[in-house]
Amino acid sequence: MPARIIGMIGVAPPAGEATLHVIEGGLSPQYLVDFARAHDEAGFDLALVGYSSSSAEGFLVALHAAAHTKRLGYLVAHRPGFVAPTLMARKIATFDHVTNGRLAVHIITGKSDDEQQGDGDFSPKDERYLRAAEYLELMQLTWSSELPFDFCGQFYRVKGAASDIRPLQKPHPLLCFGGASPAALAMGARWCDVYAIYAEPLAATRERIAQFRALAANCGRVPGFNVSVRPIIAATEATAWDKANRILAAMTGKKGWSRQEEARGPVDNAGKRLMSFALAADVHDERLWMPIARATGALGNTSCLVGTPEQVADALLKYYRLGVHSFLIRGFAPLDDAVEFGRELIPRIKAGAFAVDRECAPAVLAKSEHALSSR
Numbered sequence: 001m002p003a004r005i006i007g008m009i010g011v012a013p014p015a016g017e018a019t020l021h022v023i024e025g026g027l028s029p030q031y032l033v034d035f036a037r038a039h040d041e042a043g044f045d046l047a048l049v050g051y052s053s054s055s056a057e058g059f060l061v062a063l064h065a066a067a068h069t070k071r072l073g074y075l076v077a078h079r080p081g082f083v084a085p086t087l088m089a090r091k092i093a094t095f096d097h098v099t100n101g102r103l104a105v106h107i108i109t110g111k112s113d114d115e116q117q118g119d120g121d122f123s124p125k126d127e128r129y130l131r132a133a134e135y136l137e138l139m140q141l142t143w144s145s146e147l148p149f150d151f152c153g154q155f156y157r158v159k160g161a162a163s164d165i166r167p168l169q170k171p172h173p174l175l176c177f178g179g180a181s182p183a184a185l186a187m188g189a190r191w192c193d194v195y196a197i198y199a200e201p202l203a204a205t206r207e208r209i210a211q212f213r214a215l216a217a218n219c220g221r222v223p224g225f226n227v228s229v230r231p232i233i234a235a236t237e238a239t240a241w242d243k244a245n246r247i248l249a250a251m252t253g254k255k256g257w258s259r260q261e262e263a264r265g266p267v268d269n270a271g272k273r274l275m276s277f278a279l280a281a282d283v284h285d286e287r288l289w290m291p292i293a294r295a296t297g298a299l300g301n302t303s304c305l306v307g308t309p310e311q312v313a314d315a316l317l318k319y320y321r322l323g324v325h326s327f328l329i330r331g332f333a334p335l336d337d338a339v340e341f342g343r344e345l346i347p348r349i350k351a352g353a354f355a356v357d358r359e360c361a362p363a364v365l366a367k368s369e370h371a372l373s374s375r
Contacts, residue, residue, distance in 0.1 A: 043346045054118060078108070089143055092173060240308060
């Protein structure tokens with residue numbers, strides 16, 4: 001399976017040399033175009049458009065970027081609950097058509113109660129996941145129903161719902177999600193296609209994949225997996241570690257989005273997991289580097305892989321061998337790093353994934369033949 005490479009585009013130039021997050025700070029249409037084109041030319045498959053309760057609206061950001069790029073797809077973060085699910089289904093289908101199938105959707109239920117309340121949602125977190133599951137069910141009914149339908153759930157009720165437009169991608173654009181709570185996992189196992197996790201040690205990642213595969217299998221689904229990580233690369237390993245420590249020094253006092261600046265630590269279960277690994281050791285599996293996660297409170301994608309491009313690509317391919325076929329990679333100098341990743345990292349990841357597939361093909365074929373012969 002080809003490796004999918006995802007970046008992340010920001011909407012305004014960063015304020016400093018080492019940037020933690022790129023989704024706040026106003027909007028510069030030309031910078032957005034330049035950033036998206038850099039990803040397009042670098043060979044990224046998708047670019048994440050993030051969401052916060054103060055940032056520019058993600059679907060409009062992605063639509064503007066799509067109009068100025070050739071092949072890059074957009075993974076747009078969406079929080080269920082603020083737009084009616086039937087309308088959201090039509091919005092996604094419309095976007096999918098006007099961009100010729102260049103859309104994926106990342107379902108998020110909110111980072112923290114504080115941050116969620118900025119958009120007027122005071123629902124407790126577990127309730128938000130229940131609502132999101134019902135939301136996704138109703139969206140998918142809207143895409144698949146040939147005739148008007150009724151729906152009556154705990155959070156949503158419609159009568160005679162219908163859509164004149166179906167997604168261009170069948171059965172619908174890729175639906176991703178993240179989270180580590182039981183409620184998040186239950187929602188994702190039933191309704192989403194890809195489980196997105198932060199880069200953790202390989203043993204922990206192997207365990208998470210096995211657990212979620214079993215959960216999804218109970219729902220009759222076979223999920224994909226994405227790992228999000230911050231590569232820090234340089235021509236030599238020593239130079240890469242020096243670069244990593246300079247970035248760490250620039251992170252002093254940075255905590256994340258504006259509504260998280262007062263947070264003393266992780267605000268969600270995924271962040272708590274990340275922080276536990278950061279507290280256990282600075283380095284796991286030779287080059288998974290955790291001090292930035294610890295210094296910034298693990299308030300987002302802050303685990304790093306440090307080394308030469310060859311070393312970091314090899315480290316990512318170890319996750320690929322575990323069944324992770326999608327990687328969200330972004331740096332701390334966002335635009336410049338996207339260009340460098342396209343030159344130094346993406347070709348190595350994609351070629352390496354192809355080599356792994358060729359290496360594994362005989363074993364997969366032999367297993368299939370054995371299964372057929374034993375019937």
